Amino acid sequence: MSPPTPTSQETPGSGEQGGRGYPRPMCRRPGWTSLDGAWEFALDRDARCAHPGEVTWEHSIEVPFSPETPRSGIAETGYFQACWYRRTLAVPALEPGERLLLHFGAVDHAASIWIDGAQVATHEGGYTPFTVDLTRSLRGQDSLELVVRAADDPHDLCKPRGKQDWLREPHSIWYPRTSGIWQTVWLERVPAVSIGGLRWSSNLTRWEIDVSVQIHGAFRPGVRLRLRLQVGEQLLADDLCQLTHPELYRRIALSDPGIDDARNSLLWSPETPTLIDARVELQDADGTVLDAVDSYTAIRTISVERDQIVLNGRPIKLRMVLDQGYWPDTGMTAPDDAALRRDVELARAMGFNGVRKHQKIEDPRYLYWADRLGLLVWAEMPSAYRFTRPAIQRLVSEWMAVLERDVSHPCIVAWVPFNESWGVPNLPDNQAERHYVQALYHLTRTLDPTRPVIGNDGWESVTTDIIGIHDYQIDPSLLDARYQEPEIRAGLHAQRYGGRSLLVQEHKGDQPVVLSEFGGVALSSDARTWGYVRSESARQLEGLLGRLFAAVRQQELFAGYCYTQFADTYQEANGLLYADRTPKIPLARIAAFNGVGPPGE
Numbered sequence: 001m002s003p004p005t006p007t008s009q010e011t012p013g014s015g016e017q018g019g020r021g022y023p024r025p026m027c028r029r030p031g032w033t034s035l036d037g038a039w040e041f042a043l044d045r046d047a048r049c050a051h052p053g054e055v056t057w058e059h060s061i062e063v064p065f066s067p068e069t070p071r072s073g074i075a076e077t078g079y080f081q082a083c084w085y086r087r088t089l090a091v092p093a094l095e096p097g098e099r100l101l102l103h104f105g106a107v108d109h110a111a112s113i114w115i116d117g118a119q120v121a122t123h124e125g126g127y128t129p130f131t132v133d134l135t136r137s138l139r140g141q142d143s144l145e146l147v148v149r150a151a152d153d154p155h156d157l158c159k160p161r162g163k164q165d166w167l168r169e170p171h172s173i174w175y176p177r178t179s180g181i182w183q184t185v186w187l188e189r190v191p192a193v194s195i196g197g198l199r200w201s202s203n204l205t206r207w208e209i210d211v212s213v214q215i216h217g218a219f220r221p222g223v224r225l226r227l228r229l230q231v232g233e234q235l236l237a238d239d240l241c242q243l244t245h246p247e248l249y250r251r252i253a254l255s256d257p258g259i260d261d262a263r264n265s266l267l268w269s270p271e272t273p274t275l276i277d278a279r280v281e282l283q284d285a286d287g288t289v290l291d292a293v294d295s296y297t298a299i300r301t302i303s304v305e306r307d308q309i310v311l312n313g314r315p316i317k318l319r320m321v322l323d324q325g326y327w328p329d330t331g332m333t334a335p336d337d338a339a340l341r342r343d344v345e346l347a348r349a350m351g352f353n354g355v356r357k358h359q360k361i362e363d364p365r366y367l368y369w370a371d372r373l374g375l376l377v378w379a380e381m382p383s384a385y386r387f388t389r390p391a392i393q394r395l396v397s398e399w400m401a402v403l404e405r406d407v408s409h410p411c412i413v414a415w416v417p418f419n420e421s422w423g424v425p426n427l428p429d430n431q432a433e434r435h436y437v438q439a440l441y442h443l444t445r446t447l448d449p450t451r452p453v454i455g456n457d458g459w460e461s462v463t464t465d466i467i468g469i470h471d472y473q474i475d476p477s478l479l480d481a482r483y484q485e486p487e488i489r490a491g492l493h494a495q496r497y498g499g500r501s502l503l504v505q506e507h508k509g510d511q512p513v514v515l516s517e518f519g520g521v522a523l524s525s526d527a528r529t530w531g532y533v534r535s536e537s538a539r540q541l542e543g544l545l546g547r548l549f550a551a552v553r554q555q556e557l558f559a560g561y562c563y564t565q566f567a568d569t570y571q572e573a574n575g576l577l578y579a580d581r582t583p584k585i586p587l588a589r590i591a592a593f594n595g596v597g598p599p600g601e
Helices: 260-265 337-349 364-373 389-406 431-447 476-482 538-553 587-593
Strands: 032-034 037-044 059-063 082-090 099-104 110-115 118-124 130-133 143-151 185-190 193-203 208-217 224-231 234-242 247-253 276-283 289-297 302-305 308-311 318-323 354-357 376-380 412-416 467-470 513-519 521-523 533-535 558-564
Touching: 118 130, 193 276, 193 289, 208 224, 208 276, 224 247, 234 247, 308 558, 318 337, 318 376, 318 513, 337 364, 337 587, 354 558, 364 376, 364 389, 389 431, 476 538, 513 538, 521 538, 533 538, 538 558, 538 587
Parallel strands: 318 354, 318 558, 354 376, 376 412, 467 513, 513 558, 521 533
Antiparallel strands: 032 185, 037 059, 037 082, 082 143, 099 130, 099 185, 110 118, 110 143, 193 208, 208 247, 224 234, 224 276, 276 289, 302 308
């Protein structure tokens, strides 16, 4: 399956700086400056410094790579409680009324920001963005001193940390820690009244696009909002409305083409990832454009109907691969935008129509390429590992911010707040833990009623739209026998894997079933690496994969599957690709295992 011809392009001015595209692809405007590059840096091992004046600046770091990575120039993999960053900002020329915004893609875990020695902002949450308005800090000077402190206790198991190891050296399925700035930092000029945020969704039944727009700054009644939607040269809508409030919800009815082929050509799917380009303008009463951003959306619905997953009204079988989202020299940060695009292309070339992003909230640029090239995504919250009140408060707060950031991406077709009961270790016997999973399931469905939610993927489902099963049985015949219909569905409550029940008592068990982890076959001669089983050669690996995929694909029970995993990740050598993304066996053979393309030899 070759990548389709893109139907949406980044607009001029959204551009790339330092090999990275505009960091917020859903709301793009010109007039931005990347701050990636060399910053002054200092480790604060015991978090003794409370103010920039107490810091001894001894190093230089390459932002946005975390100090644990070789690419950062620091490569500090030991324990430290905090780290500090400093650089000088050149203040761009601002028009009267314009504001200067400082954006952070992600800082792990708690950030404090100083401008010219004065603290101006704080933020907690290592996977979510935040913005600082620098306008009040401007006093007519040409430059500002920016200092960032990132506090990140390596032993804290009550914060969402995903696969970041708490031991000094990575062990088992956990990887090196990520501290500090690990996504792009950038400056942006915006007018006095500006478009602050967009949220898109679609309704296939009504043939409508829904949009919510937030207006920031000095809002005044009488301004208007104009939205132009088009696919290539085809204009779908040109909508103009009066604003009476700084937050607008608008339904835009599209002209129904009527003919199925014409309708289908406008639907987003992995086969035809049609994106609708959007131009959003904020206008004064006389038509003067006050602000404008470029965005995109899509017509796409995803739902669950009895035991099937349905995309755009038709059943779809998920063919997914588990993707940890790490690179050898740069950790959780992609080396550049091309690397993010390449990962999407590789997943598609192997015949997968989706990925399960595992224990990581991925860079928005990855989601942009998945939107544009056609790849389904399960978005999963990185786990905390304790069930405490602070852990609950932190995870819920950050998860809500994740939903706010990513809800408009058509590629995302499921939300996964919990994985394998991590953070809720006594789920079957602890009512409070079950209520926690149920509450987050319902909160997610409340904030986004348009997508399925997998309450706890892997086992011990309490409340869920899809039952996820993790099963690393490596004998294809035993795997085949285990999931024969109709007996398996009637006995889901009784099934136990690794000592865990698939369903707890309250759950009915009549939802679609996805084998959301299987395989895990390693190919490595390094004794320090591991997989759930090890192959001695590429030939042996290919033979085993062929039998495994065949056994899984023929099961009528499964509405989809997810192979572990996309690429080798540190000591885990069970990737279909090596860590540098070199294939272990031909991509076309893996695609054939997925039933895509010719079967080959």
